[in-house]
Amino acid sequence: MKIAIASGKGGTGKTTLAxxxxxxxxxxxxxxxxxxDVEEPxxxxxxxxxxxxxxDRYKMIPGWVENDCTYCGICQEVCNFNAIINLGTHILVxxxxxxxxxxxxxxxxxAALPMQKQKMGxxxxxxxxxxxxxxxxxxxxxxxxxxxIAQTLDYINSISDNKEIILLDSPPGxxxxxxxxxxxxxxxxxxxxxxxxxxxxxxxxxxxMQKMNKDxxxxxxxxxxxxxxxxxxxxxxxxxxIAMIPDSRQVAELYSRGELVYDKVDSFKxxxxxxxxxxxxx
Amino acid sequence: xKEIVVISGKGGTGKTSLSxxxAFLSxxxxxxxxxxxxxxxxxxxxxxxxxxxxxxxxxxxxxxxxEVCTSCGLCLEKCRFDAIETDGERxxxxxxxxxxxxxxxxxxxxxxxxxxxxxAGQFYISGTRMKNTLVHARLRAGAENSGxxxxxxxxxxxxxxxxxNKKYVIADGSPGIGCPVISSLSGADYVVIVTEPTVSGLHxxxxxxxLVKKFDIKTSCIINKHDLNPEITNRIMDFIDSESVVHLCxxxxxxTFTDAITRGITVLENGDTEMIKVIKNAWETIKKSINxx
Amino acid sequence: MKIAFTAKGSKWNSxxxxxxxxxxxxxxxDTESEEFKSYNNSDIENETHGAGPKTAKLIxxxxxxxxxxxxxxxENAAIALEKAGVEIxxxxxxxxxxxxxxxxxxxxxxxxxx
Ligand code: SF4
Ligand code: SF4
Numbered sequence: 001m002k003i004a005i006a007s008g009k010g011g012t013g014k015t016t017l018a019x020x021x022x023x024x025x026x027x028x029x030x031x032x033x034x035x036x037d038v039e040e041p042x043x044x045x046x047x048x049x050x051x052x053x054x055x056d057r058y059k060m061i062p063g064w065v066e067n068d069c070t071y072c073g074i075c076q077e078v079c080n081f082n083a084i085i086n087l088g089t090h091i092l093v094x095x096x097x098x099x100x101x102x103x104x105x106x107x108x109x110x111a112a113l114p115m116q117k118q119k120m121g122x123x124x125x126x127x128x129x130x131x132x133x134x135x136x137x138x139x140x141x142x143x144x145x146x147x148x149i150a151q152t153l154d155y156i157n158s159i160s161d162n163k164e165i166i167l168l169d170s171p172p173g174x175x176x177x178x179x180x181x182x183x184x185x186x187x188x189x190x191x192x193x194x195x196x197x198x199x200x201x202x203x204x205x206x207x208x209m210q211k212m213n214k215d216x217x218x219x220x221x222x223x224x225x226x227x228x229x230x231x232x233x234x235x236x237x238x239x240x241x242i243a244m245i246p247d248s249r250q251v252a253e254l255y256s257r258g259e260l261v262y263d264k265v266d267s268f269k270x271x272x273x274x275x276x277x278x279x280x281x282x
Numbered sequence: 283x284k285e286i287v288v289i290s291g292k293g294g295t296g297k298t299s300l301s302x303x304x305a306f307l308s309x310x311x312x313x314x315x316x317x318x319x320x321x322x323x324x325x326x327x328x329x330x331x332x333x334x335x336x337x338x339x340x341x342x343x344x345x346x347x348x349e350v351c352t353s354c355g356l357c358l359e360k361c362r363f364d365a366i367e368t369d370g371e372r373x374x375x376x377x378x379x380x381x382x383x384x385x386x387x388x389x390x391x392x393x394x395x396x397x398x399x400x401x402a403g404q405f406y407i408s409g410t411r412m413k414n415t416l417v418h419a420r421l422r423a424g425a426e427n428s429g430x431x432x433x434x435x436x437x438x439x440x441x442x443x444x445x446x447n448k449k450y451v452i453a454d455g456s457p458g459i460g461c462p463v464i465s466s467l468s469g470a471d472y473v474v475i476v477t478e479p480t481v482s483g484l485h486x487x488x489x490x491x492x493l494v495k496k497f498d499i500k501t502s503c504i505i506n507k508h509d510l511n512p513e514i515t516n517r518i519m520d521f522i523d524s525e526s527v528v529h530l531c532x533x534x535x536x537x538t539f540t541d542a543i544t545r546g547i548t549v550l551e552n553g554d555t556e557m558i559k560v561i562k563n564a565w566e567t568i569k570k571s572i573n574x575x
Numbered sequence: 576m577k578i579a580f581t582a583k584g585s586k587w588n589s590x591x592x593x594x595x596x597x598x599x600x601x602x603x604x605d606t607e608s609e610e611f612k613s614y615n616n617s618d619i620e621n622e623t624h625g626a627g628p629k630t631a632k633l634i635x636x637x638x639x640x641x642x643x644x645x646x647x648x649x650e651n652a653a654i655a656l657e658k659a660g661v662e663i664x665x666x667x668x669x670x671x672x673x674x675x676x677x678x679x680x681x682x683x684x685x686x687x688x689x
Contacts, residue, residue, distance in 0.1 A: 009321030010457055011294010039458060040292060040489075042482040076632075080342065080384040080397075082625025085632045087659050094651050097625045101362050101383035140489070143461060143624075172293055173320045175426045179378055195543045197298070197323045207423035212378070225540040249510075249535065256511035258481035341623050430623045433597050437620075461624060464649055469593040471668075497646045498665065498685075 002166045003279060004185035007192060008201025010172035013221040013245070014191045016255050017275075018169035019046040020262045024272045025279070026130035030164040034134045034156055036181040037171040038121065038148045041135045045258040049128030057136065057151055058117040059144070061098045062105045064091045068112035075104035075113055084113075095120075096143050121148055123155060132159065145177040153184060165279065174208040182209070188216040189242070189275070194226035199233055206239065217278065219271075222247040242278040243271040283443045284572045285436075287466055289455035289494075290476040291486025293321060296506040297476045299539050300561070301454035302327040303548045306412055307565045312450035314410070315439035316418040317432045317466045319403075324454050327548055330408030330416050338419060340402035340430050342382035344375045350394035357386035357395060378424065402431065407438065415442055429465035432456060436469070459493050467494060472572045473501045474530065479514035487518060491525065500571060502528035504564060507535040528571065530564040533557070576606045578679070579639035579661075580672050585613035591675055593645025593668035595652055596626035602672055603637055627652030635659040643667050643675050643684065653689045663687035 005018045015037075022033040035041040062075070062084065073086040083097035084104055095118050105113045123136040136152040138145065149171075156166060170181035182188050188209055192202040202218065209216045218234055223244035234241050245251075246267045254261045262269040288301040302324055305314045316324040344365070346357070351373055358366040358373065365379035366386065387395045403421040410416050417439040419431055436453060443451045453470070456462035467473065473494055477487045487503075494501050503522045508515045515532065522529055534557075542552040550558050581598035583590045592598040601614040616633065619626050631652040634642060642661050645668030647653075656663060664684035667675040678684050 009293050009323075011292065040482075040486065042485075045481045078384070078388055080382060082622060082629045085628050085655060087632070087635050087655065090658050092628070092655055092658060094625065094628055094654075097628070097651070099381050099383055101381065101385050102360075103383060103385040103388065106360070106385075107388065140459075140492075174421070174423050175320065176424070179424055193540075195540055196326045196546060197321075197543055200323055200326060201321050204421075204423055211423055222540070225537055226544045247537075252507070252535065253510055256478075256480040256483075256507075256514065426623075429597075429626065430620070433626075434620065437597075465597075468595075468597065468646060468649075469668075470646075496650065499646065 001279070002168060002185045004168040004170050004182040004188045006170040006178055006182055006188055006190055006205060007172055008174060008190070008205035009197070012191045012193055012198065014172065015043055015046070015169060016251070016261060017191055017219060017221070018167055019043050020260055020268065021272055021275060022047070022131055022167050023260055024262050024269070025165055025276060030130050032132045032134065032156055032160060032164050032166045033169065034152060034166070035169045036149050036152060037169060038136050038138045038145050038152070039171065041137050043169050044126070044133065044135050046260055047126065047128060047131065047133045049126035049131065049133050051124055052127050053125035055123050056119050057121045057123050057148065059120045059147055060100045060115040061095050061118045062093055062113035063116040064093060065112045065114065068110045070110055072109060075108055078103045078107050099144065100147070120144070123152060125159070145171065146180045149177060149180045174204045178208065179212065182212065182214060186215065187279070188214045189219055190216055191219050191221055192230060193222045194220055194228070194230045196229070198226070199230050202230060202233070206237070217242045219275065220244040243274040245271040283440070283448060283451065284471040285440065285451040285453065285469060286472045286474065286568060286572065287453045287455045287470040288474045288476060289463060289466060289490060290457055291459070291490040292482070293457045295476045295478050296533070296539055297457070298323050298454050299327070299543065299549055300474070300476055300504060301452060303550050303561050304452050304565055304568070305414060306548045306550050307562065308414070308450055308452060310413045311448060312414055312452050313439045313443040313446070313448050314414055314416045315435050315451060315453040316416065317435050317462070318454045318456050319419045319421050319431050319435070319462070320456065322418055322420055325408065325416060325418050327543065327546060328410040328412055328416055329546065330406070330410050330418070332406050332408050334407035336405050337401055338403050338405040338431060338434070339399040341400050341426060342384065342397040343377065343380045343400045344382070344384070344386050344395050345398050346373050346375060347394045347396070348372055350392055352392055354391060357390055360389060361386055400425070402426070405434065417442070429461040432462045432465035436466070459489055463490070463493065467497050467499065470499050472568060473499050474568065475501065475503045476506055477503060477518060478507045479505060479511040479518060481514070484514055484518055484521065488521065491527070502530045502568065502571070504530045504533065506533045508532035510535045528567070530567055531560050533560060576641065577637065577639045578604045578606065578641045578643060578676070579634055579637060580675060581644040582672055585615070587611070587673050588671045591643070591645055591667045591670050591672065595644050595646070595648035596630050598630060601633060601637065603639060604676065625651070628655055631655035631659070634661060643679055647687045650689070657689060
């Protein structure tokens with residue numbers, strides 16, 4: 001079973017929830033935890049497991065063969081992303097801007113732009129007890145998160161025997177990377193806070209999930225601050241809140257040190273328990 | 283006119299609350315730009331009137347005219363993003379998968395495919411309760427944020443600032459280190475980086491600072507929730523010292539931020555006198571530093 | 576020698592646009608013919624990504640030897656300009672075009688290195 005943990009914006013406690021939940025569930029179950037926030041993965045700071053596998057990840061970009069080039073400029077014309085420009089005596093490719101659509105390569109009349117591999121990031125696989133933790137990180141300057149996420153999900157499928165619980169720590173926001181990360185999830189947990197900011201961003205996330213026809217629920221983090229508007233919103237729209245995690249300075253401090261929370265803060269553990277019941281369908 | 287941009291390596295650091303505070307302090311002297319279009323929350327603190335409202339288009343998507351299509355299947359074969367599907371007869375584009383590369387449009391032998399601009403969201407210009415103007419936007423669910431939208435928000439803010447002879451443009455910048463942040467920084471006179479002392483905070487700060495450095499803009503830093511982890515706070519202080527980044531202030535961990543957000547006001551209006559003093563001082567420092575050459 | 580400026584308008588006393596990729600105009604001054612030309616770059620607004628490379632390409636097509644701008648180009652554009660052999664000077668934000676040219680003649684602008 002695949003469960004994505006997402007939120008409309010950053011800083012709502014998504015990573016705290018994903019890492020603690022993985023750790024807690026692993027007391028009874030096999031878990032795969034994947035950090036899909038490929039621009040800034042940091043779940044690894046909390047899991048601290050042993051690395052068992054590492055692999056460079058690639059994308060395909062056109063490579064220029066000077067000798068075959070007639071400087072016709074068709075490549076530049078067909079590229080919708082300004083990823084290739086013709087400087088008269090030089091064809092310049094911008095790997096970070098390239099979306100690997102193959103148009104320039106396949107439409108080049110003299111086949112001077114064969115597609116070739118270009119490193120765009122690293123995938124790392126760690127193990128600790130019952131947890132398999134997979135992290136993938138884009139190289140600095142690389143902008144295309146979506147293919148990176150897709151590759152990571154492929155890797156997870158390849159190591160999964162379909163019996164584990166797979167937790168996907170998704171990138172924040174509601175744009176393409178989130179859609180990619182939650183596309184194959186059986187259930188999506190949206191993490192939010194009981195404030196107007198939380199409500200606003202939850203609204204966007206809900207809209208996205210509905211558009212994708214997802215089965216989703218809400219976890220309310222930092223419960224106790226703010227107001228009841230998020231609860232009212234959920235009630236009105238028939239959205240289930242599966243847990244409310246009380247606001248606590250201690251949680252923030254533990255997070256700041258990169259420590260897990262649930263074994264030290266009881267109320268947090270109770271919330272995880274409710275989430276566990278939801279996941280296991282009890 | 284000077285442009286001040288507030289950014290942070292990641293979300294949840296208090297960037298928006300602080301931007302709104304500076305907006306409050308500058309009152310009618312500034313035009314405000316919310317460039318954090320992914321999580322455009324600043325308006326929630328400013329009671330905007332959404333006076334001007336227009337659709338915003340960004341990025342392209344293929345669309346197949348089934349009247350013209352001969353079902354040859356070439357587009358489906360060529361599209362690298364599996365964005366074209368067929369029931370054997372009719373061909374159509376999967377909205378969420380299309381990258382807008384335009385390859386299919388170019389190769390369709392009968393010209394059945396055209397690229398359409400995609401509606402990415404709404405763009406607003408609002409008067410606010412702070413007696414200033416807010417330029418902001420709202421992305422549609424699933425739409426991609428881009429340098430383009432950020433550039434549009436900033437351009438409009440600057441145009442208004444020049445037209446109305448304002449002293450400042452204050453921009454709530456985009457989080458992260460991608461294309462939208464570059465667009466937020468481009469053309470700015472002063473950057474405030476908001477950070478917090480967590481294991482990932484220092485790392486995020488360094489990454490975003492690498493980017494800022496390339497732009498050659500005066501840079502300063504606010505450490506929010508500094509008492510959460512004094513040790514990392516010290517490391518952040520050492521880092522900004524060594525890079526000659528101006529340390530604007532340390533702000534203590536406090537529920538005042540959340541409280542203020544809940545009431546739809548800035549932290550400055552929420553009665554915590556110590557906090558008010560700290561933020562006011564920071565704003566004075568920014569003003570001084572930006573006005574002397 | 577052709578000197579290109581990123582500008583907010585098309586005139587001698589227009590202001591420098593501090594941005595490179597998304598600059599509204601490019602003004603070009605030819606020191607030999609003393610000719611002065613402007614290129615409207617405002618279409619760049621429609622580019623979602625890669626505004627830098629696209630404007631760099633225009634500079635190349637114009638055949639400029641020197642570029643005078645505000646903050647300096649981003650990494651992508653800088654690579655193209657370097658390949659095209661364009662010398663870049665920054666620090667002209669807040670100046671008008673003619674002031675920027677003076678500052679350049681008096682060697683008051685900063686050389687931009689990638
Ligand atoms: S593969 Fe597509 S995106 Fe990449 S350079 Fe060629 S045309 Fe541009
Ligand atoms: S525009 Fe590109 S991604 Fe979209 S359907 Fe056509 S070939 Fe596929």
